[in-house]
Amino acid sequence: MTRHQSHFNSVAARRAQARFDPEALDKAREAITFFRPLEEDREADRAPLKASLIGRIFTYTRPYAARRNWLFVLTFARGLQLPVLAWMIGWTINGPIAGRNLPGIFFHTAIYLALVLLMLLTLHFRQRFALELGEAVAHDMRRQYFEKLTTLPMSFFNKTKFGRIISRMTSDIESIRVAVQDVAFVITIQAVQMFVAAILMACYNWKLFSLMLVLVPVIWVVNERYRREVSHRLRKLQETWSRLASTLAESVGGIRVTQAFVRQEINAGFFRKLVNAHGDNNVGVAHASAVFIPLLQMKSQLFLGVTALLSGYGALCWRGTMHIDVGDLVMFFFLANFFFEPIQVIGNQYSQALSAMAGAERLFRLIDLEPEWSDSPSAQALTTLRGQVQFDGVWFEYEAGRPVLNDISFVAQPGQTVALVGHTGSGKTSIVGLLQKFYLPLRGRVLVDGVDLRDVTSPSLHARMGSVQQNNFLFAGSVLDNVRFARPEATVQDVCATLRSLDCLDLFEALPAGLQTQVGETSAALSLGQRQLICFARALLADPRIIVLDEATSAIDSVTEARLQRALEVLLEGRTAFVVAHRLSTIRKADLVLVLDQGRIVERGTHKSLVAEGGVYAGLYREFVHGSEAPLALN
Numbered sequence: 001m002t003r004h005q006s007h008f009n010s011v012a013a014r015r016a017q018a019r020f021d022p023e024a025l026d027k028a029r030e031a032i033t034f035f036r037p038l039e040e041d042r043e044a045d046r047a048p049l050k051a052s053l054i055g056r057i058f059t060y061t062r063p064y065a066a067r068r069n070w071l072f073v074l075t076f077a078r079g080l081q082l083p084v085l086a087w088m089i090g091w092t093i094n095g096p097i098a099g100r101n102l103p104g105i106f107f108h109t110a111i112y113l114a115l116v117l118l119m120l121l122t123l124h125f126r127q128r129f130a131l132e133l134g135e136a137v138a139h140d141m142r143r144q145y146f147e148k149l150t151t152l153p154m155s156f157f158n159k160t161k162f163g164r165i166i167s168r169m170t171s172d173i174e175s176i177r178v179a180v181q182d183v184a185f186v187i188t189i190q191a192v193q194m195f196v197a198a199i200l201m202a203c204y205n206w207k208l209f210s211l212m213l214v215l216v217p218v219i220w221v222v223n224e225r226y227r228r229e230v231s232h233r234l235r236k237l238q239e240t241w242s243r244l245a246s247t248l249a250e251s252v253g254g255i256r257v258t259q260a261f262v263r264q265e266i267n268a269g270f271f272r273k274l275v276n277a278h279g280d281n282n283v284g285v286a287h288a289s290a291v292f293i294p295l296l297q298m299k300s301q302l303f304l305g306v307t308a309l310l311s312g313y314g315a316l317c318w319r320g321t322m323h324i325d326v327g328d329l330v331m332f333f334f335l336a337n338f339f340f341e342p343i344q345v346i347g348n349q350y351s352q353a354l355s356a357m358a359g360a361e362r363l364f365r366l367i368d369l370e371p372e373w374s375d376s377p378s379a380q381a382l383t384t385l386r387g388q389v390q391f392d393g394v395w396f397e398y399e400a401g402r403p404v405l406n407d408i409s410f411v412a413q414p415g416q417t418v419a420l421v422g423h424t425g426s427g428k429t430s431i432v433g434l435l436q437k438f439y440l441p442l443r444g445r446v447l448v449d450g451v452d453l454r455d456v457t458s459p460s461l462h463a464r465m466g467s468v469q470q471n472n473f474l475f476a477g478s479v480l481d482n483v484r485f486a487r488p489e490a491t492v493q494d495v496c497a498t499l500r501s502l503d504c505l506d507l508f509e510a511l512p513a514g515l516q517t518q519v520g521e522t523s524a525a526l527s528l529g530q531r532q533l534i535c536f537a538r539a540l541l542a543d544p545r546i547i548v549l550d551e552a553t554s555a556i557d558s559v560t561e562a563r564l565q566r567a568l569e570v571l572l573e574g575r576t577a578f579v580v581a582h583r584l585s586t587i588r589k590a591d592l593v594l595v596l597d598q599g600r601i602v603e604r605g606t607h608k609s610l611v612a613e614g615g616v617y618a619g620l621y622r623e624f625v626h627g628s629e630a631p632l633a634l635n
Contacts, residue, residue: 049353053360057176058184060137067129067136074126075185079192081119082338087200088112090331126185134181141173141363148367154438155372158398161246168366171241172359179356183349190342190349197338205332233284234354240278242362247274289351373440381460385545386449387414387576389435394444396430403442404430406599412592415574419581421617422596428580430599432548435578437461448546466544472532479508479526480515482534486542498541504533547572549579593617 061068088111096104145168201209251258251267258267389412396405405427412418420428433439434446437453446453453461466486474482483498484490495515499505507530511517519526519534526534539547581587588607595603595610595617603610603617610617 049357053357053364056364057137057180057356057360060140061133061180063140064133064136067133071126071129071133071185072188074122074129075188076192077122078119078126079189080196081115081122082193083196083200083335085112085115085119086197086331086334086338088115089334090204093330130181130185134177137180138173138177141176142169144367145169145173145363148369151371151374152369153371153373154433155398156369162250164242164246167242167245168363171245172363175352175355175359176363179353183353183356187346187349187353190345194339194342197335201332201335201339208332229288230285230351230354233281233288234351234358237278237281237285237355240274240281244271244274244278247271285351375457376454379455379457381457382448382451382464383460384449385464387545388412388447388449389418389546389576389578390445390447390450391431391434392445392447394434394446395442396434396439397442404599405434405441408444408599408601410592410594410601410604412576412578414576416591417572417577417579417589419579419587419590419593420596421581421587421593421620425598426596427599428596429550431596432550432578432580435546436465436467436548464545466539466542466547467550468532468535468539468548469550472528472535474519474526474531474534476519478513478516478518479511479534482519483515483537483541485538490541494541495537498537499533502533502537502540504530504537507533544575546576547578549577 088108092105092108092112095101096108149165198209247270251271258264391408391410394405394408395403397403404425408427408431410418420431422428430439434441437446437456437458440454448456448461475485480492480495483495487494492515496505499508508515508517511526517526519531579590581590581593587593590607593603593605593607593610594601597616603613603615605613611621612618
């Protein structure tokens with residue numbers, strides 16, 4: 001049995017065991033620390049309400065100050081209206097109704113209807129302005145968040161899960177939007193309503209009102225207990241939701257790998273645990289609300305019952321200071337409801353405020369994130385670029401204490417093609433990443449035309465460089481849109497000329513909708529080779545002075561590659577090219593071949609000179625190359 005057959009059989013056995021052996025499946029599930037809290041999750045357990053966060057959220061309303069100020073005016077007016085209507089009812093009963101004054105009843109009714117119409121008008125504009133303000137704040141937050149993401153270095157995306165990035169844009173900003181448009185103004189309305197109702201009740205019958213004051217400490221204690229319990233549970237709910245979004249994004253993105261290795265049942269088990277945890281947290285929030293909100297309502301209903309007994313007796317039997325008119329009694333009941341009803345509303349809004357605080361903490365933590373590096377304030381924009389590249393004693397590491405490049409030095413003259421070969425992890429992609437200024441070296445310098453990249457602005461450098469990656473990423477849109485991504489002003493004729501120079505225009509014209517065929521990141525409308533050809537055309541249309549091909553021909557079959565050879569010569573002519581080489585045909589034509597091993601350059605030269613030396617490159621060449629145009633499996 002060969003080594004490859006043995007490896008295949010062992011993999012098949014492990015897959016079969018993971019699929020059919022329940023005990024092995026359980027062990028596999030337990031082996032992965034899927035629920036280990038992340039640092040940002042632990043930080044989310046801080047104090048639920050912070051004046052600094054609330055103030056910062058409201059800074060986003062400054063561009064809409066006129067609408068915000070009118071909203072506050074309408075909010076105060078709305079808080080006054082219901083108690084005033086209750087007062088109007090009592091006044092009408094004690095006045096024209098008690099005096100049997102029919103014209104006075106009509107007059108009071110007209111005033112009451114006018115107040116109702118004014119209340120409806122106030123409610124309309126208050127809700128309209130609140131919705132507009134909340135959406136405007138969310139719009140600005142999403143724009144700022146996206147702009148921040150586009151400025152962060154590659155190291156951030158290497159360390160941060162895609163699902164967590166998405167959840168900031170969706171659930172976190174959405175919770176802040178709801179808080180801006182509802183929480184602040186609804187709580188203000190309810191607070192004004194409670195205050196006005198309390199003043200009117202105290203003025204009309206301070207003895208009955210004093211009964212209500214006895215309940216204030218009890219209600220405060222219940223509210224505090226409710227606040228702490230719900231705060232804790234909402235934090236856990238936000239955390240599990242973020243994990244759900246992250247896991248779902250990873251599962252969909254890696255569905256082919258999941259099915260290829262028969263991981264459906266194991267991954268489904270992980271996801272079930274997350275769903276169960278999220279459901280338990282949801283139920284926990286519901287349980288807390290189900291316990292405390294009825295307690296708050298019970299307190300208000302208990303007060304109303306006592307008030308009805310005493311005030312009813314006072315209206316019928318008592319005289320003197322304990323007597324209460326029927327109109328005042330009716331008004332008092334209305335006002336009591338307007339005093340206690342806001343307690344539950346404020347409790348619900350407080351829960352939403354806690355959720356918004358959690359979302360704001362997460363969002364602002366990312367917006368305030370200081371990148372590991374940024375362009376120097378003294379950096380200058382590149383105006384011209386000949387294409388000379390020099391690595392001068394470059395050291396680099398992704399994690400502290402674990403260097404991936406060690407003392408890399410070489411020079412590429414303008415127009416030269418440099419091929420980078422070596423085993424996986426040898427440092428090839430790190431070199432081209434440093435060249436494109438996605439990272440900065442730990443020590444040493446990367447120079448272009450003799451200028452240290454630290455002294456060059458990143459946009460001006462990227463504008464004069466082209467890149468074709470192995471994963472051939474396409475954006476949602478047409479073939480035409482993706483080809484002219486780097487040059488949006490390019491015409492259809494420019495795109496056709498570029499595709500024709502690559503000798504592949506016929507492949508795209510043969511598609512059902514031609515160049516208007518819709519594609520995307522995972523579109524099935526194109527073959528892998530066609531997707532990669534679009535990436536080649538995108539780079540060629542940009543007309544860069546330096547071009548990076550990171551295993552860019554790895555997915556192209558030999559027939560398609562034969563069509564590309566002349567086009568690649570056109571693409572590379574007069575340009576400095578760095579090729580993470582996968583095929584022998586590319587390496588043979590390189591002016592300089594750098595052989596890397598464990599982050600060091602172990603050999604350098606042309607293909608012929610390295611083969612003649614009989615060193616590392618020659619050994620790899622003899623071991624893996626079985627034909628003149630076969631892939632050079634050094635990656």
